[in-house]
Amino acid sequence: MRTKCFLLLLLVMPVAVFANPLIKEYKLDNGLKLVVQEDHRAPVVVSQVWYRAGSLDEVNGKTGVAHVLEHMMFKGTKKVPAGQFSRLIAAAGGKENAFTSTDYTCYFQQLEKSHLPLSFKLEADRMENLQLSEEEFSKEIKVVMEERRWRTDDKPQSQVNEAFQGVVYRAHPYSRPVIGFMNDLENMTVADAREWYHNWYAPNNATLVVVGDVKADDVYQLAKQYFGKIKPKALPERKPQVEPVQLGERRVVVKAPAKLPYLLMGYHVPPVVNPESDWEPYALEVLAGVLSGNPAARLNQTLVRDTQLAIDVDAGYDLLARGRQSLFSLDGTPSEGKTVLELEQALIEQVEKIKKTGVSQQELDRVKAGVIAADVYQRDSMFYQGMQLGTIETIGFSWKMLEDYPNKLRAVTAEQVQAVAKKYLHQDNLTIATLDPQPIAPNAKPQGKPHVH
Amino acid sequence: MNLQYIKRIVASGFLMISTAAMFAATSVQAAVKIEQWQTSAGSAVYFVENHDLPILDLSVNFAAGSARDTLEKSGVASITRYLMTLGAAGMSDEAIANKFADVGAVLGGSFDADRAALSLRTLSSERERLQALNVFTQILQKPDFPDAVLAREKARIISGLQESATQPESISTKAFMSALYGTHPYSLDDSGEIDTVAAIKPDDLRAFYQQFYGAKGAVIAIIGDVTREQAQQIAESLSTGLPASSAPAPIAAVTAPGQAKEQRIAHPASQSHILLGYTGIKRNDPDLFPLYVGNYILGGGGFVSRLTEEVREKRGLVYSVYSYFMPMAEAGPFQIGLQTKKDQAEAALVLVRETLEKFLKNGVTEAELKAAKANIIGGFPMRIDSNKKILDYLSVIGFYKLPLNYLDGYNKNVESVTAAQIKDAFNRRLQTQNFVTVIVGDPNAQ
Numbered sequence: 081m082r083t084k085c086f087l088l089l090l091l092v093m094p095v096a097v098f099a100n101p102l103i104k105e106y107k108l109d110n111g112l113k114l115v116v117q118e119d120h121r122a123p124v125v126v127s128q129v130w131y132r133a134g135s136l137d138e139v140n141g142k143t144g145v146a147h148v149l150e151h152m153m154f155k156g157t158k159k160v161p162a163g164q165f166s167r168l169i170a171a172a173g174g175k176e177n178a179f180t181s182t183d184y185t186c187y188f189q190q191l192e193k194s195h196l197p198l199s200f201k202l203e204a205d206r207m208e209n210l211q212l213s214e215e216e217f218s219k220e221i222k223v224v225m226e227e228r229r230w231r232t233d234d235k236p237q238s239q240v241n242e243a244f245q246g247v248v249y250r251a252h253p254y255s256r257p258v259i260g261f262m263n264d265l266e267n268m269t270v271a272d273a274r275e276w277y278h279n280w281y282a283p284n285n286a287t288l289v290v291v292g293d294v295k296a297d298d299v300y301q302l303a304k305q306y307f308g309k310i311k312p313k314a315l316p317e318r319k320p321q322v323e324p325v326q327l328g329e330r331r332v333v334v335k336a337p338a339k340l341p342y343l344l345m346g347y348h349v350p351p352v353v354n355p356e357s358d359w360e361p362y363a364l365e366v367l368a369g370v371l372s373g374n375p376a377a378r379l380n381q382t383l384v385r386d387t388q389l390a391i392d393v394d395a396g397y398d399l400l401a402r403g404r405q406s407l408f409s410l411d412g413t414p415s416e417g418k419t420v421l422e423l424e425q426a427l428i429e430q431v432e433k434i435k436k437t438g439v440s441q442q443e444l445d446r447v448k449a450g451v452i453a454a455d456v457y458q459r460d461s462m463f464y465q466g467m468q469l470g471t472i473e474t475i476g477f478s479w480k481m482l483e484d485y486p487n488k489l490r491a492v493t494a495e496q497v498q499a500v501a502k503k504y505l506h507q508d509n510l511t512i513a514t515l516d517p518q519p520i521a522p523n524a525k526p527q528g529k530p531h532v533h
Numbered sequence: 534m535n536l537q538y539i540k541r542i543v544a545s546g547f548l549m550i551s552t553a554a555m556f557a558a559t560s561v562q563a564a565v566k567i568e569q570w571q572t573s574a575g576s577a578v579y580f581v582e583n584h585d586l587p588i589l590d591l592s593v594n595f596a597a598g599s600a601r602d603t604l605e606k607s608g609v610a611s612i613t614r615y616l617m618t619l620g621a622a623g624m625s626d627e628a629i630a631n632k633f634a635d636v637g638a639v640l641g642g643s644f645d646a647d648r649a650a651l652s653l654r655t656l657s658s659e660r661e662r663l664q665a666l667n668v669f670t671q672i673l674q675k676p677d678f679p680d681a682v683l684a685r686e687k688a689r690i691i692s693g694l695q696e697s698a699t700q701p702e703s704i705s706t707k708a709f710m711s712a713l714y715g716t717h718p719y720s721l722d723d724s725g726e727i728d729t730v731a732a733i734k735p736d737d738l739r740a741f742y743q744q745f746y747g748a749k750g751a752v753i754a755i756i757g758d759v760t761r762e763q764a765q766q767i768a769e770s771l772s773t774g775l776p777a778s779s780a781p782a783p784i785a786a787v788t789a790p791g792q793a794k795e796q797r798i799a800h801p802a803s804q805s806h807i808l809l810g811y812t813g814i815k816r817n818d819p820d821l822f823p824l825y826v827g828n829y830i831l832g833g834g835g836f837v838s839r840l841t842e843e844v845r846e847k848r849g850l851v852y853s854v855y856s857y858f859m860p861m862a863e864a865g866p867f868q869i870g871l872q873t874k875k876d877q878a879e880a881a882l883v884l885v886r887e888t889l890e891k892f893l894k895n896g897v898t899e900a901e902l903k904a905a906k907a908n909i910i911g912g913f914p915m916r917i918d919s920n921k922k923i924l925d926y927l928s929v930i931g932f933y934k935l936p937l938n939y940l941d942g943y944n945k946n947v948e949s950v951t952a953a954q955i956k957d958a959f960n961r962r963l964q965t966q967n968f969v970t971v972i973v974g975d976p977n978a979q
Contacts, residue, residue, distance in 0.1 A: 461921070
């Protein structure tokens with residue numbers, strides 16, 4: 081067993097000196113990692129269990145199983161029957177929920193600090209003793225299908241996102257929706273959920289994150305007490321999955337009931353792979369900030385305010401991805417009377433402008449000021465800080481990346497921003513999805529007033 | 534990373550947020566020390582000094598929500614608040630955004646039927662704080678409402694309204710509020726209507742601003758890394774340059790629906806979106822505590838509510854089903870909501886009605902009551918565990934004129950709620966024979 085202690089160094093910031101968070105990292109003998117951040121501002125605690133299992137690890141025909149299992153995790157163990165998990169947390173005044181992404185599945189509770197043992201007891205129990213019954217599965221799979229209808233099937237922009245992912249990735253599992261295809265949900269069985277649980281739910285595939293008014297060493301003792309006896313498992317082999325290089329522009333159109341069209345464009349770009357040496361991801365992050373970091377950033381100022389070509393535009397990039405694939409995205413909605421093609425051309429023009437003339441020092445400084453401030457603001461939310469720690473650890477890096485992040489961004493130069501734009505934002509590396517809005521009913525009135533019976 | 538899929542959405546959202554700060558546990562009553570005073574121009578200030586983080590948060594709240602709109606000029610209230618941030622004291626929208634961005638400050642705000650608020654989060658260090666406060670003050674005191682900006686934003690808002698008119702969630706909300714409130718201003722859409730927005734002129738906004746953004750009646754909430762003296766100066770200078778109009782008159786009383794209304798609206802979506810409900814309660818309503826605790830049991834307590842148990846857990850009919858009372862200056866709505874695939878919509882609606890009727894007929898059990906109180910009271914520390922949450926709490930206390938020691942009384946009131954009171958209050962307040970029901974994605978329409 082190794083016990084490590086790291087104190088975050090004072091960040092070099094032009095602000096008053098204040099207490100920096102104490103973060104400690106531990107590892108149990110069974111492989112469970114524990115990261116604790118002490119925050120004594122309020123007598124509460126956030127407890128999160130992160131499993132390194134998300135849609136990234138799914139296979140064709142069983143899409144959505146990671147998320148279905150997440151739902152099933154509330155369906156009972158021998159000691160804690162279906163529904164009791166939530167009742168016990170509620171009785172302690174707590175809030176709890178869970179979420180699944182491409183990269184992980186996370187379960188969390190927010191409690192008054194004295195109730196942390198309850199959280200550990202319940203999470204440890206369902207880490208190894210989940211009872212996956214046919215009966216509970218048959219009800220819950222219907223709930224998940226309703227969730228898919230609500231989130232994706234009836235939301236035009238979600239449909240565009242799903243189609244986009246399917247085209248921008250051809251081989252990589254990021255091509256598949258986290259919620260799963262309806263066909264796969266319809267054909268999923270409790271055996272699929274069991275297989276998933278037995279494959280991935282193990283202490284050596286999980287990170288426990290605790291943020292709150294606690295003492296780190298006490299939390300470690302508590303974690304050993306509740307999680308220490310759970311046996312590790314041999315995890316399935318994870319094959320490297322690399323998206324082949326894109327050899328030319330790709331396009332996809334979605335038709336759905338809506339009034340406004342929508343445009344989503346994405347370029348393949350790298351996420352962080354080597355936290356020590358990578359600089360491109362940070363340059364891409366600054367580029368996204370220069371394009372849409374605030375309402376007066378280039379895209380909004382030029383396309384929404386000045387030329388009024390669009391009613392909304394955005395740029396996005398995520399530098400953390402366990403699948404080691406990322407995208408630089410541009411999206412927006414054209415104004416009345418303008419087309420998605422006009423908007424596409426205008427967005428590309430903005431990209432070309434940066435490739436040609438770069439970004440100003442003032443723009444760079446503005447993005448960096450935002451990053452420095454956000455680094456302070458995030459400390460107001462224990463939950464968010466836990467999210468960051470858990471995400472980074474689950475993706476396979478050390479939480480210490482957080483401490484370097486502001487400095488890494490500060491080190492980005494205008495030349496680097498221009499360089500990544502030139503290297504990645506070119507037509508052969510571009511995928512474009514558009515929404516072609518369809519009338520909601522043949523007799524719908526022009527202003528979209530619903531037909532009332 | 535890509536989109537996240539969450540086990541369930543927070544069902545009781547509105548009520549939980551808007552009453553967030555009202556439930557105290559004895560152990561934390563001293564955790565938030567609120568200081569309160571008036572500025573010389575007549576604004577009420579609620580301040581919490583906290584130096585844990587080098588952050589200053591503040592919000593300025595006005596009785597300038599959509600309930601101040603008229604049917605003819607629906608949308609003026611929300612556009613006034615929005616346009617204030619897009620041109621002030623000769624600064625363009627671009628200049629304003631850049632000045633905030635240069636110091637990492639974040640301009641925010643909120644808007645509902647009762648209240649319009651502008652908020653600011655900034656680093657508390659002097660350079661950042663002073664620049665952010667300076668721009669924020671200009672926005673509050675010298676909005677320009679430029680012609681060209683209004684024209685541009687109207688076009689964007691109208692596009693948004695046209696899009697909303699095609700989406701089942703917004704169609705159902707709009708139809709529900711309209712059927713429930715009739716001609717009362719709570720029926721008005723926050724964003725206005727396509728034709729009323731099109732007709733708005735800068736002078737409409739100027740007149741609205743002069744009338745409803747006065748110093749008298751404004752509530753300034755401040756929390757963070759400043760001293761009481763600094764907070765006093767900040768509040769004084771925010772308040773002094775506001776219009777000298779008198780505090781707005783109360784909003785008209787709400788009349789409960791006198792007969793049942795059911796609206797079925799065709800839509801090609803795969804799910805039906807169902808809303809049903811009735812007029813609910815005011816902020817200072819004597820039934821607030823029994824209804825709040827009772828609703829936790831009915832459909833407010835997320836996973837452990839009866840509606841979730843019956844409709845989702847036992848039968849898998851929905852992803853989300855909820856109920857809430859939204860207490861407002863006048864009677865806000867009581868609403869039950871759910872979405873389910875069309876061919877089971879009728880069955881789900883019958884089940885929801887049965888669950889409500891049973892709740893009204895038999896009331897709650899002692900065990901349910903005990904569990905509800907345990908959660909509401911035990912959950913208090915999480916409601917005030919960040920500056921952001923406390924800021925919201927100060928704003929609500931100030932805006933609805935709840936006493937500073939309201940928490941203590943509130944806590945006792947929650948604890949003292951009985952099963953009999955819940956049954957009595959629900960039966961008196963919810964006339965199910967006069968409920969409003971809206972179904973968008975009518976299963977019987979083609």
